[in-house]
Each structure stands twice: as structure tokens, then as C-alpha cells.
Amino acid sequence: MTASVVRVPDLDLESFAARAEKWLTESVPARWRESRGRLSNEESDELRRDWDRKLWQGGYSGLSIPAEYGGCALGLAEEVVFHVLAGKAQAPDGFTRVGKTLVAPMLIKSGTAEQKAKYLPPLMRGDEVWCQGFSEPEAGSDLANIQTRARRVEGGYLLSGRKTWTSFAQHADWCFVLAQTQPDAPRYRNLSMFLVGMHQPGITLSDIKQISGAVHFAETRFEDVFVADSDRVGEDGEGWKVAMRVLGDERGGVETASRYVEIRSDVDLLIRTVGDRPALTARLRELDVRAELLRWQLAKVVDREVGDPERLLRSASVLKVMWSELWQDVTRFGLEVSPAADRDHWQYQYLEARAASIYSGTNEIQRNILSERVLGLPR
Ligand SMILES: Cc1cc2nc3c(=O)[nH]c(=O)nc-3n(C[C@H](O)[C@H](O)[C@H](O)COP(=O)(O)OP(=O)(O)OC[C@H]3O[C@@H](n4cnc5c(N)ncnc54)[C@H](O)[C@@H]3O)c2cc1C
Known part of the structure; x- marks a missing residue:
């Protein structure tokens, strides 16, 4: 194949x-x-x-x-x-991946005319880099539990809290941050979304080194950082709604497209490596077929589901589970069977793939979404 x-x-x-x-x-x-x-x-x-x-x-x-x-x-x-x-x-x-795949659709759907005019052109030119400030030490899958607070002051808010796993934070000019603005309001109606400049006093970053040795993200602390009213996306208290749309975009076809190519190329390398060793061919064939199924699923999404946001959202969860688990299985097999000359490649890929079932919402959370929204199972 x-x-x-x-x-x-x-x-x-x-x-x-x-x-x-x-x-x-x-x-x-x-x-x-x-x-x-x-x-x-x-x-x-x-x-x-x-x-x-x-x-x-x-x-x-x-x-x-x-x-x-x-x-x-x-x-x-x-x-x-x-x-x-x-x-x-x-x-x-x-470096503009987060900006283009998450911030741009978010602003187009929920931003003001001023926000779109101010933030989108420099992002498109590649002049400004964005990062995503959602996860916290005590709030990942349970995102609604975030503790970062934005307190009302004249003309805006003072933002304080600690975000973690912030990809591209070291390079970012802006961060879109989910924070609590109404501590007494019911869950899901107490949050707001903010656009926060990263080059201002009160923001400190600590690098986080990944298991592969790469440093792609940081812990980000905000201490009384001023954010103007004009940099809130959506109404005060509507942050959850805005965030849920962002997460749908995060898991969509673009990420799968990049990963598909990487996985396909690794499966082709395995085909060349394994040759006709009978003990390994059954496992290799299974990975090859799964890579082809991923391509079909991606093509189906592009062909039939563009323009249907609800179907696209469900497909995003299917794609996320498919590519992340396939990538992990391919790299595990590669590490087991590869010759010494390819060991560095497989070791790096294997370690990078570990995180894939965690970021953009863990695979357990994707399965929860699928069971509730596609299969209609009770919570
Ligand atoms: C490489 C990488 C980059 C990232 N980049 C960013 C970023 O730029 N910005 C950002 O904000 N965040 C980022 N994250 C964070 C990521 O979104 C979180 O790690 C993820 O949402 C999981 O949260 P957690 O780590 O707190 O795990 P937890 O939520 O504590 O989960 C721990 C385990 O429990 C399981 N679990 C939890 N709740 C349920 C449930 N209801 N049902 C079934 N199982 C459940 C999970 O699946 C997981 O296996 C990144 C993470 C990684 C690994």
C-alpha cells in the first residue's frame, strides 16, 4: 500500500x-x-x-x-x-499554528469587529505568535474547575493565576486565557475568555522539559495582569461557550492531516525495515490497514462533512482517537524492530507520541464525547 x-x-x-x-x-x-x-x-x-x-x-x-x-x-x-x-x-x-487553528476561528465566531481587525492581520503575516492558557495544575479534563481569577477594575480586569502545559508560551506575544470572573455564579456560567499580551509585567514563565528532551511548553503565572474590557471575547460569563467552540477546532482535520503524513511515512519505513519476516507481518499489516483507514476517514471528513459543524465536531473526536493511538502503536513497533541505525528516530517518535493521547483533550474524554453525542448513552 x-x-x-x-x-x-x-x-x-x-x-x-x-x-x-x-x-x-x-x-x-x-x-x-x-x-x-x-x-x-x-x-x-x-x-x-x-x-x-x-x-x-x-x-x-x-x-x-x-x-x-x-x-x-x-x-x-x-x-x-x-x-x-x-x-x-x-x-x-x-509558530503560528495555535493562532491560526484556534484563535482565528474563535475571533471570527465570537470576537468583536475591533478584535478581528487588530489581531488577525498580524497573525496571518506571521508577525505575532499566540498560546493557549486553559489547563491548570488542578484543571485539565475538568476544565470548568479552573482557579485563575479575573477581578473587575476600572476599564477592565486584573488577572491572577497559574496555567500549565502552555505550548509556545516562550515564543508567544499573546495568550488566550480562560478565567473565573463570577465566583458566585453557577458552574459553566462563571468564566470569561481574555486576550492577554505576554510582554507585560506580572507574567512569568518556567520551561517544562518533555520526556523526549524537547522544550515545547511552559508553566505560565499571571499576577495582577491588566486586561482591558475590549480584550474580553464574548460577554462576561460566556467563557465556557467560547472555550467549547475552540476545543472543537483544536481536534479537527488540520491536526490529523499533519499527523497522518508522519504516521504514513513511519509505516512505510517499517515496511522497508521488516521486509518479509513472517513473525512480524501480521502486526505490520494491521498498522498499514489502520493508516489507510485514517486516510479514508480524513478524506470523508473533507469530502462530506465540511459545512456541517455538528458532524465535523463528532468526526474530530473520532480522528483524534484514531491517529493518536495508531501513532503510539506504530512507534512502539518501530522501537521493537528497528535496526541500531534507526534507533534515534524511533526513540524520539515513540516519546513524542506518548503525549498525543493527552493533549487536545485526552482520549478518555473523546470517548466520553462520542458515547454521549454519537451513541446517545447516558452520562
Ligand atoms: C504536549 C501537550 C501540550 C499541551 N498544550 C497545552 C496548551 O497549549 N494549553 C493548555 O491549556 N493545555 C495544554 N495541554 C494540557 C492538556 O490539555 C491536558 O493535559 C489535558 O486536558 C488533560 O488534563 P490533565 O493533564 O490535567 O489530566 P487529568 O484531567 O488530571 O486526567 C488524568 C487522567 O484521568 C482521565 N480522566 C479525567 N477525567 C475523566 C473523565 N471524566 N472520564 C474518563 N477519564 C477521565 C484522563 O483521561 C487521564 O487519563 C497540553 C498537554 C500536552 C501533553
Whole structure:
């Protein structure tokens, strides 16, 4: 079985894919492609920042974002196809991913005209990086239990609390933060969403080193940080509603598209490694078939479910469980059977894959969502 581009019977999409593939071939820096995984943090950060700007200059930034905010005004289908092609071309993962996949849709759905005009164009240009301030030491799956508080003051709020696992915090100019604003209101109606500048007094970061050795996130402390009223998204007390929409976007097709390419490439490496060793072929075939099923599921989402937000939301949970568990099984198998020459690759992938069933909502939570919303089982 060989990997191929997600196929949808749409001529425009095919011509878009051909154009994007050509641009990616010409634009991905050779330095990144050739030295993947062996660059210093500084070199890697620089190439990732440059990539955000190249996307903008090339006309591939914010593919599904309306043109008035600096996007390309295409659809989710183009976004997914582009991520598949970018993965195949071994393009860098820019720093604007959180901003483009979470903040932009959030502001488009729930932001004011001023917020969209202020925040979206610099994000599309690759000039400003965003991070997500949801999780806390005592609130992950149970997000409604967050303790970070925003206290009313003249013209806005003073924000205090501790967020953790904040991806990209070290590079971020802005953070979107969920905080309690109405301590006496009922659960789910006591929260608000804020857009918080990261370069101001009262914010401290502590790096968190991952099991793979990478440092992709931090603990973020806020101590009496001022946030203006104009930087609250939605009404005071509507933060939960805004956050739930964000989480739907987080688990969607774009993340799966990038992961699918990585998994497919690792399964192909395993096929070459295992050869015709009979004792291993049954396990290998199972992984190969699951990778193909993931591609079908992704293609189905692009083909039939774009434009149907409720179906898309359910599919997002299915996709998240499929790719994260497949990635873990593929990398575990790789570590068991790989020759010494490939050991570094598999060890890194294996450790990176551990976190996949935790972030964007754990797989247990995805299964809860599916059992309640798709199967209609009681809570
Ligand atoms: C690599 C990585 C990047 C991340 N980036 C960010 C980020 O940028 N911003 C951010 O805000 N957060 C981020 N997170 C945090 C992530 O969202 C949380 O780790 C996740 O929501 C789980 O929360 P927790 O770690 O507190 O685990 P807990 O919620 O304490 O869960 C512990 C275990 O209990 C299970 N469990 C909990 N509740 C239930 C239930 N109701 N039913 C069944 N099982 C349950 C969970 O599935 C899990 O196995 C990141 C996490 C990782 C690993």
C-alpha cells in the first residue's frame, strides 16, 4: 500500500493541490529538510519563524480565513490538503499554528469587529505568535474547575493565576486565557475568555522539559495582569461557550492531516525495515490497514462533512482517537524492530507520541464525547 494525497472529486481542489505542491517543493528550506531533528533550538526557532512569513508571502497563510482579515478565503478542504502536502514536503511547523487553528476561528465566531481587525492581520503575516492558557495544575479534563481569577477594575480586569502545559508560551506575544470572573455564579456560567499580551509585567514563565528532551511548553503565572474590557471575547460569563467552540477546532482535520503524513511515512519505513519476516507481518499489516483507514476517514471528513459543524465536531473526536493511538502503536513497533541505525528516530517518535493521547483533550474524554453525542448513552 502506498501513501497518496487525500482524494476528493473536486477539480478546483486538485488544481489547488498541484499549485501548493509546486510551491512547497520550491519553498521548504533545504537546511530544514536535510537537518531535521539535528538543529540547535536557536536555528530551529529561526527557521520556524521564517516559515510563518514565507507562508504569508506565498499566499498560503490562513487558507480558510476570510480575505478581509488577511486570509486566503478558501475552505477547510484546502487547509487539510495543504497540511498533508506540507507534511510530505517536510515543511517546518510554524509558530503560528495555535493562532491560526484556534484563535482565528474563535475571533471570527465570537470576537468583536475591533478584535478581528487588530489581531488577525498580524497573525496571518506571521508577525505575532499566540498560546493557549486553559489547563491548570488542578484543571485539565475538568476544565470548568479552573482557579485563575479575573477581578473587575476600572476599564477592565486584573488577572491572577497559574496555567500549565502552555505550548509556545516562550515564543508567544499573546495568550488566550480562560478565567473565573463570577465566583458566585453557577458552574459553566462563571468564566470569561481574555486576550492577554505576554510582554507585560506580572507574567512569568518556567520551561517544562518533555520526556523526549524537547522544550515545547511552559508553566505560565499571571499576577495582577491588566486586561482591558475590549480584550474580553464574548460577554462576561460566556467563557465556557467560547472555550467549547475552540476545543472543537483544536481536534479537527488540520491536526490529523499533519499527523497522518508522519504516521504514513513511519509505516512505510517499517515496511522497508521488516521486509518479509513472517513473525512480524501480521502486526505490520494491521498498522498499514489502520493508516489507510485514517486516510479514508480524513478524506470523508473533507469530502462530506465540511459545512456541517455538528458532524465535523463528532468526526474530530473520532480522528483524534484514531491517529493518536495508531501513532503510539506504530512507534512502539518501530522501537521493537528497528535496526541500531534507526534507533534515534524511533526513540524520539515513540516519546513524542506518548503525549498525543493527552493533549487536545485526552482520549478518555473523546470517548466520553462520542458515547454521549454519537451513541446517545447516558452520562
Ligand atoms: C504536549 C501537550 C501540550 C499541551 N498544550 C497545552 C496548551 O497549549 N494549553 C493548555 O491549556 N493545555 C495544554 N495541554 C494540557 C492538556 O490539555 C491536558 O493535559 C489535558 O486536558 C488533560 O488534563 P490533565 O493533564 O490535567 O489530566 P487529568 O484531567 O488530571 O486526567 C488524568 C487522567 O484521568 C482521565 N480522566 C479525567 N477525567 C475523566 C473523565 N471524566 N472520564 C474518563 N477519564 C477521565 C484522563 O483521561 C487521564 O487519563 C497540553 C498537554 C500536552 C501533553
